[in-house]
Amino acid sequence: MGGQYRITGDKYPRMRRPRRRGRLVFLGAASAAVLGMLGWGTLQLIDVFTGNSGKASAAGPRADCAKKASPSPAADKPAAVPKPGTITVNVLNATTRTGLAKETADELKKRGFRIGDVGNAPKEYDKKVKGTGMLLGPAAALNTSLPVLATQLPAAERRTDAARQGTTVDLVLGDAFKALAPRPAADKALAALSAPEPTPTGPKNTC
Incomplete structure (x- = not known):
């Protein structure tokens, strides 16, 4: 080119695209956020596999102690059920079928x-008891003599009469009756009735 637009010298202007500073800032912020999320996720995985939680760590070592159900002190004692020798049974x-009551x-x-x-x-x-x-x-x-007698015939129906006096109980044999429960099974049921398992009453701190 000539005239007033003539270029002189050995340096030429460089043509470049304008820098997009906004995009660079956005990319930097996004990278920082991704790195932060990866670090947080790693910490969570460590907590899961080591059995610790953020709340437990912040609360102190005692916060990690497990709570388990504890038996009631009263349940540690065997239930006060009467012995068979103190129960009078009318058969x-x-x-x-004749002779069934005596047998x-x-x-x-x-x-x-x-x-x-x-x-x-x-x-x-x-002739009205079908079971x-x-x-x-x-x-x-209801919760004394009848459960003890029921260990000998578990399938029998239980009934109480509020107007009935005394402590004697009745065993009425029905049409489906064949025999009492086998003695080993009846003895086992009676032993379990006399010493029931403790029942949980609430959480207990095991620290």
Whole structure:
């Protein structure tokens, strides 16, 4: 080019694109955020695999102590259930089979129970008990004598009569009755009834 636009000298102007400072700032901030998230995630994974949490660490070493259920002091004692020798049982036959009440009464006596009346069931139950049997007693026997007698015939129905007096209980034999529970199984059930497992009552600090 000539005239007033003539270029002289040995240096020429360089043509470059204008720098985009906004994009560089954005990229820098995004990189910092990604690195921060990676570092935080790594710390969380370490906490998971080592069993620690941020809250537990901030609260101190005792905050990491596990809490477990503890048995009730009262549950450590065996339940106060009566012994078979203190329970008087009336054995009543509600079936058409003869001699069933006496056979059952003799077996109960061998197992330590006291035997009261032995004979046919009263009219209200005679030939009306379709299951294996029915255990009857006063209201006070619901959690005492009846559960003990039920160890000998677990499938029997249990009933109480609030108007009934005394402590004697009845075993009414039903149509489905074949025999009492095998003695080893009955003895095991009776032992479990006398010494029940402790029941958890709440968390206990194991520190």
